[in-house]
Amino acid sequence: MIENKDEFRILSPSINSLLNDDIDQQTLSPLSCLREFESNWLLEFDLPLVNKKDIKITFDENLVSVEAKLKESYSEEKLGIQTKFEYFKKTLSLPGKINSKKASAKFTKGRLTITIPKQVTGHKIKIE
Amino acid sequence: MQTSKKLPKEKILLVGFPSNGLVGTFTISYLVHYLEMKAIGEIEHPDLPPTLFVEDGEILPPIRIYKKNNLYVVMSDLPFDPFVAYDFAESILDYCKKNQIKKIIIISGMETVNRDPKSPKIFGLVTHQSLEKLLYDYGIPKFLAGSIFGTDAAMITAFRKSKIPALILYAECHPFFPDPEASIIAITTLARVLEIKVDTTDIQKKIEWLRIQHRNLMEETIRSLQQQQQEKKPGKAPQIYR
Numbered sequence: 064m065i066e067n068k069d070e071f072r073i074l075s076p077s078i079n080s081l082l083n084d085d086i087d088q089q090t091l092s093p094l095s096c097l098r099e100f101e102s103n104w105l106l107e108f109d110l111p112l113v114n115k116k117d118i119k120i121t122f123d124e125n126l127v128s129v130e131a132k133l134k135e136s137y138s139e140e141k142l143g144i145q146t147k148f149e150y151f152k153k154t155l156s157l158p159g160k161i162n163s164k165k166a167s168a169k170f171t172k173g174r175l176t177i178t179i180p181k182q183v184t185g186h187k188i189k190i191e
Numbered sequence: 192m193q194t195s196k197k198l199p200k201e202k203i204l205l206v207g208f209p210s211n212g213l214v215g216t217f218t219i220s221y222l223v224h225y226l227e228m229k230a231i232g233e234i235e236h237p238d239l240p241p242t243l244f245v246e247d248g249e250i251l252p253p254i255r256i257y258k259k260n261n262l263y264v265v266m267s268d269l270p271f272d273p274f275v276a277y278d279f280a281e282s283i284l285d286y287c288k289k290n291q292i293k294k295i296i297i298i299s300g301m302e303t304v305n306r307d308p309k310s311p312k313i314f315g316l317v318t319h320q321s322l323e324k325l326l327y328d329y330g331i332p333k334f335l336a337g338s339i340f341g342t343d344a345a346m347i348t349a350f351r352k353s354k355i356p357a358l359i360l361y362a363e364c365h366p367f368f369p370d371p372e373a374s375i376i377a378i379t380t381l382a383r384v385l386e387i388k389v390d391t392t393d394i395q396k397k398i399e400w401l402r403i404q405h406r407n408l409m410e411e412t413i414r415s416l417q418q419q420q421q422e423k424k425p426g427k428a429p430q431i432y433r
Contacts, residue, residue, distance in 0.1 A: 083407075091403065091406075092406075093406070094367065094368050094369075094406050094409060094410065096367040096368075107367070107368075109365075109368040109369070109402060109406075111398070111399035111400070111402040111403055112399045112400070112403060137400075137403055139404075172372075173399060173402065174365070174368065
């Protein structure tokens with residue numbers, strides 16, 4: 064999106080988005096957060112400008128990857144460079160063993176929520 | 192523009208800085224833009240990272256002061272660390288005293304346990320009894336229980352000890368993602384309190400774009416908030432954020 068001089072906007076203090084994002088692959092790195100609960104992980108991705116049908120979620124052991132195509136391309140000009148982005152992409156490594164087969168996902172208002180049950184391992188011990 | 196010409200009769204200062212969901216930043220920026228407020232000054236601090244913005248060839252400082260009639264705004268585009276937060280709050284208080292400001296309104300975001308993303312709510316907290324009636328008159332539910340840390344807490348601490356009352360509006364929001372949608376309820380509530388009309392169509396059209404554009408500011412704000420939380424509760428592990 065090319066910004067118009069008269070449009071409402073906020074100045075962003077950082078110039079490093081171009082370092083996190085992949086200019087060659089036209090890929091943006093989405094914001095995400097991970098919360099731990101007793102029996103599962105809750106992983107959220109902020110995916111504005113995305114339709115549900117264009118999201119792909121994949122698991123590889125404890126790695127979770129999310130890829131999504133933007134419904135409109137997003138342009139950003141930083142340090143005089145006009146860059147166009149078409150995708151969101153991010154891979155996260157979860158800190159523990161997960162049961163990816165029982166994972167579920169929801170997409171509401173451009174926010175993807177993935178619930179991933181933890182893999183229960185170990186054994187009980189008797190209290191003496 | 193549908194703005195009422197009747198801006199407040201008494202001097203009021205609005206304050207916005209990056210916090211949960213960037214609600215304060217979105218709300219105050221939008222009002223400055225919508226009311227066509229004029230930049231009249233800036234706040235400097237030696238501990239802030241040396242940062243300037245250039246917009247259309249104009250050099251802009253990160254903490255700016257705007258004014259239109261009796262309405263003043265202090266807006267920061269930089270999140271603060273715990274030490275700068277106290278100095279920032281004291282600077283604002285000092286500015287209010289020098290300019291005979293009668294009350295200040297701080298806009299911020301908060302995460303609540305039973306948040307319904309479909310209908311975000313807004314809560315009010317006041318530092319002085321004199322503003323309690325304002326909450327009642329404008330139907331703003333009172334923020335009854337919870338903990339506050341960071342720049343919000345520094346501001347409240349500074350003003351509750353002063354003669355200048357502060358109203359803090361907390362819009363429910365996503366704590367880790369930019370939430371311009373939550374700022375819309377803050378804008379409309381603020382407009383009611385100031386008794387002005389503000390059309391939010393412009394920000395509504397840009398919600399998705401704003402969320403993409405402000406990923407970096409959100410990340411930097413989270414880092415500052417976690418730093419502030421750790422200062423308050425040593426030993427407590429920060430929430431996982433990647």
